[in-house]
Amino acid sequence: MLHILDARTGEPVPAAPTRRGLTRIEAHACGLDPTALRVLLTADLLVRALELTGTPVWTALTAPHGHAELRTAATTLAIRPFEDARDLASGLGEAQAIHVTAEQVDAYGGGPVMWVAPVEWTGAASGGPAAGTASGGVPDEAGVPDEWAVPGRGGLSGGGALLADPAALRLALLSVPRSEPVRLDRAVLEEAAGRLAGWRRAVAGWARQPSRPVPEGVRGRLRSAWEDDLDLPGVLDVLRAVESAPDLPDGARFETYVYADRLLALDLARDLGSLA
Structure with a gap:
């Protein structure tokens, strides 16, 4: 529960x-x-x-x-x-x-x-708070800062770094316990994007092998994590362990990542069929 x-x-x-x-x-x-x-x-x-x-x-x-x-x-x-x-x-x-x-x-x-806990965006090109924001990256009365302008509402002017890769932003936020403040900048988002791209390539590769069920022990660890006050960093830790487990069939890795993505919504299976 x-x-x-x-x-x-x-x-x-x-x-x-x-x-x-x-x-x-x-x-x-x-x-x-x-x-x-x-x-x-x-x-x-x-x-x-x-x-x-x-x-x-x-x-x-x-x-x-x-x-x-x-x-x-x-x-x-x-x-x-x-x-x-x-x-x-x-x-x-x-x-x-x-x-x-x-x-x-x-x-x-x-x-x-x-x-x-609050999120601080420090990714302005100048290295300080984004233009048009108060401290901590919060828009002031001038409106939404260009640094994270929403696509379709003024474009991604000024780099639009915060929402330029939404899945990477989602992963970056999931990686920090909810009760802890998050400090975001371009380097953090680039690291998350790299991790996400690596997982998507891995999932696409595992999908080419015969499917295997999610091991019961792994399923239990995933559920124990997210049922404990939505411990998303704990869920990500399980995925990292599954990725490198030496005795786990690739088909089981694939099913594990697809199962966890029902919660994470990181589109981990996006690159299926992209491998030659």
């Missing part, structure tokens, strides 16, 4: 206390900035983890500023759509509501709160 750490109490609680009971996930994001994207990504991962156990989920977004731009950026990052909390009545018979936020945890209604 998936347990999450309730930031209100500091204690772990079941994410779905009633088996097959409807769970509402409400993401609270204040405007368009990297931390808001991390909030939405955390909510997206929580939804995917619950759905893997058959739990019905509905999701809502509360964002007082930059609502449309935030949704566009989230879609770019492979985050599935949210309902608009302003258009929905609360209490659809759900067994529990879970709030995901980077703000004060006592600002919301009933239900546990998943707190998300």
